[in-house]
Amino acid sequence: MTFRPLLGALCAVFISASAHAQAPQLVTEELMVKSPDPGIEIYVRNKRPSNMTAFRPERTVLFVHGATYPAHAAFDLKLGGESWMDYIAARGYDVYLLDLPGYDKSTRPKEVAEPAETIPRSRAATPRSGTSGRWSIISSRAATSRASTCSAGRGARR
Numbered sequence: 001m002t003f004r005p006l007l008g009a010l011c012a013v014f015i016s017a018s019a020h021a022q023a024p025q026l027v028t029e030e031l032m033v034k035s036p037d038p039g040i041e042i043y044v045r046n047k048r049p050s051n052m053t054a055f056r057p058e059r060t061v062l063f064v065h066g067a068t069y070p071a072h073a074a075f076d077l078k079l080g081g082e083s084w085m086d087y088i089a090a091r092g093y094d095v096y097l098l099d100l101p102g103y104d105k106s107t108r109p110k111e112v113a114e115p116a117e118t119i120p121r122s123r124a125a126t127p128r129s130g131t132s133g134r135w136s137i138i139s140s141r142a143a144t145s146r147a148s149t150c151s152a153g154r155g156a157r158r
Contacts, residue, residue, distance in 0.1 A: 023090045024049040035101065043105035044098045045072065047089040055094050063097040070104030071097035 027050045032041040063075040063085065075097050076085040089095045099106040 024051060024092075026050065026086060026089050027052075032105075033098075035107075037101070037109070040101050040107045040109060042098055042101065042107075044096060045076065045085075046094070046096050047076075047085050048094045049089065049092060052092070052094060059093050061088055061093050061095045063095070065097075065099065065103065070099045072099075072104070 026047050029046045031044050031046075033044050034040075035042055063071055065071040065074050074084075076083045078086070082090075085095050085097060102108045102112045
């Protein structure tokens with residue numbers, strides 16, 4: 001009876017190893033897609049099973065990164081031998097990731113690529129709420145107004 005747990009564990013390892021060995025071969029493609037913004041190209045990576053012939057919307061996944069790391073570092077970084085992108089693609093999905101403009105392999109917008117000294121002092125770059133990685137230029141008066149409102153709000157809560 002003491003051999004049953006050991007036998008169960010060995011069976012689980014064997015089944016897991018054979019399932020991993022039978023994982024489908026994946027195809028990886030990388031491309032640059034022109035943006036509607038002049039001079040900007042978006043980096044896109046695609047992974048899918050090599051035998052995939054039907055491409056359906058319900059079996060398509062798009063990974064978009066946040067404001068800190070490019071998409072491949074978040075979704076196609078192999079940890080324990082497999083990335084999140086590999087894991088999903090191996091289960092029959094057509095998986096894409098993209099880098100937003102200014103991140104990693106995508107083209108940097110002119111405003112981001114220029115030295116800070118070249119941007120007029122009357123403008124400040126601040127992130128729009130609810131978006132990550134997108135910047136809008138607002139007047140310094142609006143930025144100052146927003147900062148004083150935030151300061152007043154913090155002081156009132158204390």
